[in-house]
Amino acid sequence: MxxxxxxxxxxxxxxxxxxxxxxxxxxxxxxxxxxxxxxxxxxxxxxxxxxxxxxxxxxxxxxxxxxxxxxxxxxxxxxxxxxxxxxxxxxxxxxxxxxxxxxxxxxxxxxxxxxxxxxxxxxxxxxxxxxxxxxxxxxxxxxxxxxxxxxxxxxxxxxxxxxxxxxxxxAQPQPAQRAEIVRxxxxxxxxxxxxxxxxxxxxxxxxxxxxxxxxxxxxIPLDDAALEQISQRCFAAAVDGLRADLVWLRAARAHAAWRGAACIEPVDIDAVAEFVLRHRRRHTPPPAAQPPQNQPESPPSHNAPSEQPQGEGQWGELPAQAQSPGPRREPPRWTKKP
CATH class of the missing domain: 3.40.50.300 (P-loop containing nucleotide triphosphate hydrolases)
Structure with missing residues (x-):
């Protein structure tokens, strides 16, 4: 030392x-x-x-x-x-x-x-x-x-x-902590x-x-039970790639060693979750599924404001809808006044 x-x-x-x-x-x-x-x-x-x-x-x-x-x-x-x-x-x-x-x-x-x-x-x-x-x-x-x-x-x-x-x-520790830090x-x-x-x-x-x-x-083994839990939680957090899974498993094992345990337990997985996910978790949810184009959507109610699905277009806009042409109207025929 x-x-x-x-x-x-x-x-x-x-x-x-x-x-x-x-x-x-x-x-x-x-x-x-x-x-x-x-x-x-x-x-x-x-x-x-x-x-x-x-x-x-x-x-x-x-x-x-x-x-x-x-x-x-x-x-x-x-x-x-x-x-x-x-x-x-x-x-x-x-x-x-x-x-x-x-x-x-x-x-x-x-x-x-x-x-x-x-x-x-x-x-x-x-x-x-x-x-x-x-x-x-x-x-x-x-x-x-x-x-x-x-x-x-x-x-x-x-x-x-x-x-x-x-x-x-x-960035803003409590006053008592600030004072103790200075002391x-x-x-x-x-x-x-x-x-x-x-x-x-x-x-x-x-x-x-x-x-x-x-x-x-x-x-301390990097066991399958711990890996399955971690992989499910990484999938739920929508992280890209597999580095989060690897780091999380290693960090959980290090935490188990820190506790003096012989194997990885749920407490170890939970203890390091935010350390691993904070910079990898997606902040924007994936876009909502679009409705099939061959099924017309119901018109919005006039008694309540229309709701825009999260993640689609700009707030307050409605998606463009295909308009089917109506029956053709013949122009009026004018007859000569006798």
Missing amino acids: SDMTHFPLAAVVAADDLKLALCLAAIDPAIGGVLIEGPRGMAKSTLARGLADLLDGGRFVTLPLGASEERIVGTLDLDAALGEGRAQFSPGLLARADGGVLYVDEVNLLPDHLVDLLLDAAASGVNHVERDGISHRHAARFVLIGTMNAEEGELRPQLLDRFGLNLALD RRLAFDADPQAFLERWQGEQTELHERCQRARQSLAA
């Missing part, structure tokens, strides 16, 4: 859901990381740094805005490869983050191809660098934590879906060592619980 030099996770006020999601991602990094949404000043980086203390080594790496692809993945020295017959690799941020936390602030402001690259490495646990036919692979097993403020720009749905878990921080922050700033000693017991307990869960994770 590291010599904690930053605010301990156990001392963070409230944010229980987020602390749980972070711990689950630490138990099983294959979940795919955590995306935290919320405005500035909500201690997102404090939570991410606190999570690093729960991992062996406590490594915490921040990806700065404006970082190039080479700085992230590392570089290969072609001259050394061609002249000496060996691949000389200069590690990047992914290599430094191996075994720890990679924190990406304002991930929605990064170019899409860099976000895609980070998510690939987080999901596979491997970084693959190739240049002019020369390649190098190294372990990059880290917990990816991204933050964003939706008011500053959205993340494309294809990238949003690839983050395992997603949560939003409450603890002032106490930490005034005497960090004394503050860490005050919370050492709770932080150690949290660290040991995560370690036990990581060790027992592989023994």
